[in-house]
Amino acid sequence: MLRLPEPGDFDAWADFCADADQMRFLGGAMPRSVAWRDMAMRAGAWASHGFSMFSVIERATGAWVGRIGPWQPEGWPGTEVGWGVARAFAGRGYAYEAAAAAMDYAVDVLGWRQVIHTIDPDNAASIRLAERLGSTNRGPVSLPPPLAHFRVDAWGQSADQWRARRVAAK
Template identity: 55%
Template sequence: MIAPTLETERLVLREIREEDLDGWAELMGDPDSARYIGGTLNRAQSWRAMATFAGCWALKGFGMFSVIEKASGRWIGRLGPWQPEGWPGTEVGWSILKSAWGKGYAAEGATAAIDWAFETLGWSDVIHVIDVENARSIALAERLGSTDLGPRTLPAPLDKYNVHAWGQSREQWLARRAPETR
């Protein structure tokens, strides 16, 4: 399956393309950006990781999107549905280039991806697997309306990480997203 294209006010979420490698390698090569997503990778390792994420679409019918900043056309990250073998739930995750931090892009893109996962994939709940030391992602999960569901164990070799799942049900998400009717 080829990924659909989702658009938000400032972003385009689209399929992963080989032309995204420069941005992907920048993301994975930066110790701050890669700290909570498995650690740094060199360019060749980044290509293999990128191919893994792209392959999820063929195997599962969903996967992470490349995040493109509309104003510049620049690749700024990856985000979206994620559930590899052994994962503790139906996740929408995010990883944004350090140069794009603090602009609300992760929240904007994650909102569109969560909407898509509930509407198109029919998910009943969504989680965000977050390292307990990752204060920025915990704050984002809370802004999205997710609560701490407690510790989770990731499949090897990621089982060494101290993570919690933050999440919410489809009903909680829809109630929060519904316009005020009173």
């Protein structure tokens, strides 16, 4: 289930942000105080811009799975659907299911014509997910400060390509 971040998500969000392995390609592990600002920033983007990362919630348990969704802060190289899933839920299909729903949201609700995923070339798991979503590597892009030193490629596709993929899957 995708929904806006809520205060009750914070403990799981902070645990995710503290996990150095899970955060390796997402800016690095964060102390709890920085994780709070990260969650508040994403929740604030909903209020100020009408979109941001969703909290992904496991229906059966109500557990916080991760954060996935549309993302385009100032200076970002494009309209992105990004993802991050807590270790306990990795490899269980949640990232694909939520990213596909977020792609639908970005294309159908937000009207985005292009969707990218900024991915470190060493992040094999995210590259596999991008490929499974039908995205292709469009080459290196630069992130704005303070992330400008990160090496990332823009994986992406057009809204028309995404829509055609949905039709073909039915």
